[in-house]
Amino acid sequence: MSPSFTAAFPATAELVGGRQSARTIHFFATWLLLLFLFVHVAMVALSGFSKRMRAMITGYTRDREEGQ
Amino acid sequence: MNPITRRGLIRGGVAAVAGVAGLAAADRLAKRYGLIPPDGRGIYGPGETLTYACQRLLTTRTPAREFSRSMISKNPFANAVAPPNDAFKRLAAGGFRDWRLVVDGTVAHPMSLSLADLKGLGLHSQITEVACEEGWSYIAEWIGTPLSGVLREAGVLPQTRYIVYTSTEEGEWESIDMQDASDPHTLLTMGMNDGDLPVPFGGPLRLRLPRQLGYKSVKYVNRITATDNIKKFGKGLGSVDPEYGYSWYAGI
Numbered sequence: 215m216s217p218s219f220t221a222a223f224p225a226t227a228e229l230v231g232g233r234q235s236a237r238t239i240h241f242f243a244t245w246l247l248l249l250f251l252f253v254h255v256a257m258v259a260l261s262g263f264s265k266r267m268r269a270m271i272t273g274y275t276r277d278r279e280e281g282q
Numbered sequence: 283m284n285p286i287t288r289r290g291l292i293r294g295g296v297a298a299v300a301g302v303a304g305l306a307a308a309d310r311l312a313k314r315y316g317l318i319p320p321d322g323r324g325i326y327g328p329g330e331t332l333t334y335a336c337q338r339l340l341t342t343r344t345p346a347r348e349f350s351r352s353m354i355s356k357n358p359f360a361n362a363v364a365p366p367n368d369a370f371k372r373l374a375a376g377g378f379r380d381w382r383l384v385v386d387g388t389v390a391h392p393m394s395l396s397l398a399d400l401k402g403l404g405l406h407s408q409i410t411e412v413a414c415e416e417g418w419s420y421i422a423e424w425i426g427t428p429l430s431g432v433l434r435e436a437g438v439l440p441q442t443r444y445i446v447y448t449s450t451e452e453g454e455w456e457s458i459d460m461q462d463a464s465d466p467h468t469l470l471t472m473g474m475n476d477g478d479l480p481v482p483f484g485g486p487l488r489l490r491l492p493r494q495l496g497y498k499s500v501k502y503v504n505r506i507t508a509t510d511n512i513k514k515f516g517k518g519l520g521s522v523d524p525e526y527g528y529s530w531y532a533g534i
Contacts, residue, residue, distance in 0.1 A: 216337075216534040217346075217347075217411070217413050217493050217494060217534065218341045218493045218494065219341060219533070220347060221341060221344050221345065221346050221347050221492075221493050222344040224347055227347075233419050234419065
């Protein structure tokens with residue numbers, strides 16, 4: 215946490231229990247976000263990577279059974 | 283998707299011109315109000331400038347965080363420093379009685395102050411945190427005399443823009459702008475937790491700057507130079523740290 219910013223807005227540090235507990239929360243939040251990312255990329259890959267990428271970019275899908 | 287239209291092109295052109303004009307105006311404003319740090323050029327320059335300018339606008343005139351006495355760290359961490367040189371060992375053997383702080387540059391009265399002289403300027407204490415770039419931090423009570431008092435004694439000339447401070451450690455120097463230099467929490471520290479400031483923590487004299495990261499709080503300070511031209515020092519980036527990729531402004 216920025217020593218200058220927490221001087222101006224001490225509540226931002228106190229809300230998360232101080233600098234060191236903020237670092238702990240940040241550490242686990244980072245892993246949770248990474249886990250979220252890996253799981254979702256894996257889901258895209260498992261359900262047909264190019265099909266899903268095409269759908270994401272163009273907004274359309276060519277498969278009739280999926281496109282309804 | 284619509285095809286490219288004349289109207290769309292005109293709209294895009296106007297937006298681009300407005301954007302460039304806005305950036306140029308922002309640059310001029312930043313220069314006028316001193317919102318560009320000494321290391322505000324090169325690849326990372328725009329980022330440094332954005333941080334420094336935003337923090338100057340948002341956190342101006344807010345005092346450093348102070349803590350209660352019960353929050354003082356039981357085991358403060360003294361970061362490893364280079365082994366003291368011979369001159370430092372000699373001064374230490376003499377109990378730092380011959381330690382001198384030279385004040386020069388754009389001042390009316392260049393001075394050389396002993397630790398006793400500094401103490402004579404009035405002692406203040408503050409319970410503030412040291413936060414290192416590496417992540418560790420501790421809270422301690424720091425006792426010393428505010429830098430602003432020393433600068434007042436020396437009669438800093440009005441054209442002064444930066445205060446450069448130098449350590450007895452080879453190649454260790456830093457600088458701060460006048461806003462940080464006049465902050466009452468910017469402390470020439472001689473004591474820590476009711477004792478003399480121990481050598482591992484920067485004794486006999488450390489410049490404490492609690493609103494910036496630990497590396498700005500230079501240990502073993504023996505020279506303070508006021509200047510109106512920071513480009514004359516080192517590689518002109520404001521301190522030695524930007525030469526190694528650290529930020530000059532470490533309020534972060």
